[in-house]
Amino acid sequence: MELIFSLSQPGRAAHAQIPEGNVVTSGLPEHLLRDVPPALPELSELDVVRHYTRLSQQNFSIDTHFYPLGSCTMKYNPRVCNSLAMLPGFIDRHPLAPEDTGQGYLQSLHELQELLADVTGMAAVSLAPMAGSQGEFAGVAMIRAWHDSRGDHARREIIVPDAAHGTNPATAAMCGYTVREIPTDAGGNVDLEALRAAVGPQTAGLMLTNPSTLGVFEQKIVEIAAIMHEAGGLLYYDGANLNAILGRIKPGDMGFDVIHINLHKTFATPHGGGGPGSGPVGVSARLLPFLPVPHIVRHGNQYRLADEHDFPQTIGRLSGFHGNAGVLLRAYTYARMLGSAGFERVSQYATLNANYLMTRLQQAGFDLAYPERRASHEFIITLKRLKDETGITAMDFAKRLLDYGFHAPTTYFPLLVPECLLIEPTETESKATLDAFVDAMVAVAGEARTSPEMVKTAPHRLPVRRLDDVRAAREPNLAFRE
Amino acid sequence: MPFIPHTEQDVAAMLAVIGADSPDRLFDEIPAGLDHRSDQQTAPALNEMQVTRLMNARAARDAQPLNFIGAGAYEHHVPAAVWQLATRGEFYTAYTPYQAEASQGTLQLIYEYQSMMTALTGMEVSNASLYDGASALAEAVLMAVRVQKGASNRVLMPKTVSPIWRKVIHTLVKNQGIELVELGYDAATGTTPLPENERDFAALVVPQPNFFGQLEEVDQLTDWAHQAGGQVIAVVNPVSLAVLKPPGQWGSRGADIAVGDGQPLGAPLSNGGPYYGFLTCRQSLVRQMPGRLVGATVDLDGKTGYTLTLQAREQHIRRAKATSNICTNQGLVVAASTIFMSLVGPQGLRGMALQSWRNTTDLINRATGLPSVQRAFAGTSFHEAVLRFDRPLAPVLKSMRADGILAGLDLGRDYPELGPALLVCATETKTGEDLQQYVDALLAAMERV
Numbered sequence: 001m002e003l004i005f006s007l008s009q010p011g012r013a014a015h016a017q018i019p020e021g022n023v024v025t026s027g028l029p030e031h032l033l034r035d036v037p038p039a040l041p042e043l044s045e046l047d048v049v050r051h052y053t054r055l056s057q058q059n060f061s062i063d064t065h066f067y068p069l070g071s072c073t074m075k076y077n078p079r080v081c082n083s084l085a086m087l088p089g090f091i092d093r094h095p096l097a098p099e100d101t102g103q104g105y106l107q108s109l110h111e112l113q114e115l116l117a118d119v120t121g122m123a124a125v126s127l128a129p130m131a132g133s134q135g136e137f138a139g140v141a142m143i144r145a146w147h148d149s150r151g152d153h154a155r156r157e158i159i160v161p162d163a164a165h166g167t168n169p170a171t172a173a174m175c176g177y178t179v180r181e182i183p184t185d186a187g188g189n190v191d192l193e194a195l196r197a198a199v200g201p202q203t204a205g206l207m208l209t210n211p212s213t214l215g216v217f218e219q220k221i222v223e224i225a226a227i228m229h230e231a232g233g234l235l236y237y238d239g240a241n242l243n244a245i246l247g248r249i250k251p252g253d254m255g256f257d258v259i260h261i262n263l264h265k266t267f268a269t270p271h272g273g274g275g276p277g278s279g280p281v282g283v284s285a286r287l288l289p290f291l292p293v294p295h296i297v298r299h300g301n302q303y304r305l306a307d308e309h310d311f312p313q314t315i316g317r318l319s320g321f322h323g324n325a326g327v328l329l330r331a332y333t334y335a336r337m338l339g340s341a342g343f344e345r346v347s348q349y350a351t352l353n354a355n356y357l358m359t360r361l362q363q364a365g366f367d368l369a370y371p372e373r374r375a376s377h378e379f380i381i382t383l384k385r386l387k388d389e390t391g392i393t394a395m396d397f398a399k400r401l402l403d404y405g406f407h408a409p410t411t412y413f414p415l416l417v418p419e420c421l422l423i424e425p426t427e428t429e430s431k432a433t434l435d436a437f438v439d440a441m442v443a444v445a446g447e448a449r450t451s452p453e454m455v456k457t458a459p460h461r462l463p464v465r466r467l468d469d470v471r472a473a474r475e476p477n478l479a480f481r482e
Numbered sequence: 483m484p485f486i487p488h489t490e491q492d493v494a495a496m497l498a499v500i501g502a503d504s505p506d507r508l509f510d511e512i513p514a515g516l517d518h519r520s521d522q523q524t525a526p527a528l529n530e531m532q533v534t535r536l537m538n539a540r541a542a543r544d545a546q547p548l549n550f551i552g553a554g555a556y557e558h559h560v561p562a563a564v565w566q567l568a569t570r571g572e573f574y575t576a577y578t579p580y581q582a583e584a585s586q587g588t589l590q591l592i593y594e595y596q597s598m599m600t601a602l603t604g605m606e607v608s609n610a611s612l613y614d615g616a617s618a619l620a621e622a623v624l625m626a627v628r629v630q631k632g633a634s635n636r637v638l639m640p641k642t643v644s645p646i647w648r649k650v651i652h653t654l655v656k657n658q659g660i661e662l663v664e665l666g667y668d669a670a671t672g673t674t675p676l677p678e679n680e681r682d683f684a685a686l687v688v689p690q691p692n693f694f695g696q697l698e699e700v701d702q703l704t705d706w707a708h709q710a711g712g713q714v715i716a717v718v719n720p721v722s723l724a725v726l727k728p729p730g731q732w733g734s735r736g737a738d739i740a741v742g743d744g745q746p747l748g749a750p751l752s753n754g755g756p757y758y759g760f761l762t763c764r765q766s767l768v769r770q771m772p773g774r775l776v777g778a779t780v781d782l783d784g785k786t787g788y789t790l791t792l793q794a795r796e797q798h799i800r801r802a803k804a805t806s807n808i809c810t811n812q813g814l815v816v817a818a819s820t821i822f823m824s825l826v827g828p829q830g831l832r833g834m835a836l837q838s839w840r841n842t843t844d845l846i847n848r849a850t851g852l853p854s855v856q857r858a859f860a861g862t863s864f865h866e867a868v869l870r871f872d873r874p875l876a877p878v879l880k881s882m883r884a885d886g887i888l889a890g891l892d893l894g895r896d897y898p899e900l901g902p903a904l905l906v907c908a909t910e911t912k913t914g915e916d917l918q919q920y921v922d923a924l925l926a927a928m929e930r931v
Contacts, residue, residue, distance in 0.1 A: 137654070
């Protein structure tokens with residue numbers, strides 16, 4: 001589509017959006033002023049509304065398409081959660097306004113803290129982190145603060161499995177740690193012997209996702225926790241896959257000392273084309289003093305924001321104000337609509353859908369990465385055999401699926417399974433949708449044999465055909481210029 | 483079952499295909515001792531009508547007084563079209579555009595956003611957003627140290643940068659051995675003097691307008707830092723850039739990195755979030771940038787399209803060696819902001835900036851008409867300014883609060899050396915009557931306390 005800049009006409013404006021009043025700069029020092037107005041587009045209101053409405057129609061989204069993107073939990077985002085978070089009492093409040101003007105908001109968030117602590121089995125939860133990766137940062141920073149508070153400065157290393165999300169090692173590095181990777185065994189579990197060999201007085205902690213990014217439950221979790229705790233390290237739970245166990249198993253019971261939760265996955269807040277997310281952190285009792293601030297506390301029926309004065313050992317602040325407050329209200333609304341029984345249903349039906357889809361695809365001739373294992377809420381198929389036979393890669397396959405009106409699963413992650421598709425249907429999809437997806441998968445596999453050139457040049461029915469990523473990186477064009 | 487579509491027949495048919503006799507069977511790989519379903523506190527589910535009633539009541543309790551607080555979050559008018567468009571399902575429920583061909587809406591929008599932010603800041607490249615202004619400044623500090631290849635880990639941080647932001651930066655960079663050197667301010671002007679005794683630093687941070695609303699001498703500061711061999715990180719309010727000199731033109735070479743909070747461009751105050759952080763820089767620094775970047779390219783037919791690019795900087799490729807751990811950012815707020823900038827255009831943004839400046843100036847003039855209230859600083863303030871009182875502030879604020887006015891931010895805790903000092907802000911949303919109401923309430927307060 002044309003860029004918004006090419007619709008611009010000098011002298012045009014959305015006049016209803018221009019403040020009244022005389023706009024002269026006399027009184028401001030000349031040498032601090034800009035000489036040329038910024039090159040923003042000049043448009044009517046209808047120009048803008050039509051352009052962005054049309055642009056939106058070039059997206060796949062949960063509201064328009066099945067979106068089985070593994071590890072991202074693309075479930076339905078209830079509309080009411082948005083409309084209630086946008087009520088004037090909530091969106092018009094300044095974050096530094098006195099606390100007596102925000103009791104409805106603070107009460108909702110305090111209840112969210114309690115509810116998340118209960119469902120994860122942790123002593124307390126902080127809502128401060130603005131995304132999963134910031135939750136990871138807060139968690140690992142607390143691990144470091146705990147070791148430091150004991151004078152144990154020798155612990156310089158964080159262990160991560162080779163299947164971990166890239167944010168895990170990147171976070172450890174941001175907290176000043178070196179990273180040691182340990183391998184996965186043939187069954188998809190952490191290699192316990194390798195873990196035993198890796199731990200020592202240098203070990204600060206282990207970051208683990210359970211169920212893992214391989215779509216299977218880490219069966220030796222209790223032993224892993226024991227190995228780590230005996231070595232003096234702490235256990236970090238990456239909550240990316242909490243949807244698989246919500247309301248059924250608590251990370252606290254598995255031995256985790258600190259966790260983060262992705263509200264934009266498990267608690268149905270929108271992914272928004274890449275944020276805003278929210279990544280609350282939960283801790284066991286020994287890490288309580290280090291929680292990030294502000295933290296919401298209750299005195300009788302009054303709520304307030306506790307800060308550095310209440311938590312002198314806190315790892316500190318993560319955002320200018322209170323984290324992604326509006327996202328937290330959406331998650332709270334969703335949680336209240338589910339109730340306790342609803343939490344358990346989430347993991348039950350997410351798991352049912354994943355295992356059904358996995359079985360159907362296996363029966364249709366696809367190769368599972370871990371055929372002996374149950375799926376958690378997601379699972380991996382490998383297209384290595386198809387590639388060997390036809391030259392069609394996982395990327396080609398994914399692009400052709402788009403033509404059938406399905407967003408592609410996650411491709412090439414985890415890195416240790418060749419030509420993989422990581423598929424997560426979520427609990428909000430119906431059997432009919434899953435069946436239609438199986439039909440499309442079978443159709444594409446057939447096309448890979450009968451018309452491979454067509455698959456290699458897919459997609460064919462979208463606003464653009466396959467894009468040249470190499471050119472984008474070699475000759476970066478990152479902004480429009482007149 | 484809210485949001486779960488399965489009928490009993492569906493479940494039976496699906497279990498039959500799987501070959502399991504019950505849904506619980508699907509969890510049989512999990513050690514039995516870990517199943518703690520019975521431990522959950524029981525909270526009843528609310529239907530949509532019930533939860534609406536609950537949240538309406540809570541939001542109604544939070545109905546807001548007339549607000550004159552800024553301090554990093556600014557009340558501006560947000561056109562109705564902004565969030566109606568941004569919350570269209572196609573924007574609201576899409577994810578990070580990994581499948582570019584199925585995400586051209588989000589990708590082109592981000593490319594347009596990047597273009598607008600480079601225009602506004604006068605810099606060459608912009609990323610797709612960071613979490614908020616404070617964390618964007620922390621990322622800029624880390625980036626500047628990387629650019630200098632570890633030659634120095636000291637970053638000069640004026641006290642005229644928001645005190646909360648300085649705390650956030652400390653949290654985010656302290657474990658990487660970076661030293662934040664605090665620079666004092668001139669007591670008369672509330673601005674940062676040239677730190678001429680400083681040598682050996684990676685970067686100087688320059689806020690404009692600064693936390694007190696005062697205008698810094700950005701050209702001098704920029705040239706001084708460059709001559710001393712450091713980078714310059716500009717911290718700017720995006721609305722003010724409709725009028726003020728953009729960081730790309732500061733001094734003889736321009737700032738190297740510019741950051742700020744995007745909230746004033748279309749995000750409601752909303753208790754502090756979600757907002758977003760912007761980060762723009764010189765082209766030559768692009769490979770050291772954190773966060774997502776969108777680039778234009780062509781498809782198989784030579785048609786223009788957009789895709790995520792230069793991903794070799796990022797955590798999902800580089801892992802422990804990435805420029806940042808950031809993954810998801812604040813995409814939806816960026817969508818709102820891009821629509822906002824398109825709607826207000828250069829003329830509307832200039833009107834917002836100048837009306838805010840004019841209203842704040844007007845408020846200051848009216849307030850300092852009272853004998854016990856003075857301006858704290860000489861020099862020029864923009865759309866915020868500091869008032870100094872001759873008596874303790876708490877009872878004054880309490881009295882004005884009772885009259886329905888949030889009078890400003892008490893600076894006593896973060897700047898005790900100023901004495902009773904109040905940071906006030908009147909944006910274009912305030913009318914002459916609002917300002918009079920403020921002054922009447924202030925006068926009443928002074929008589930009461």
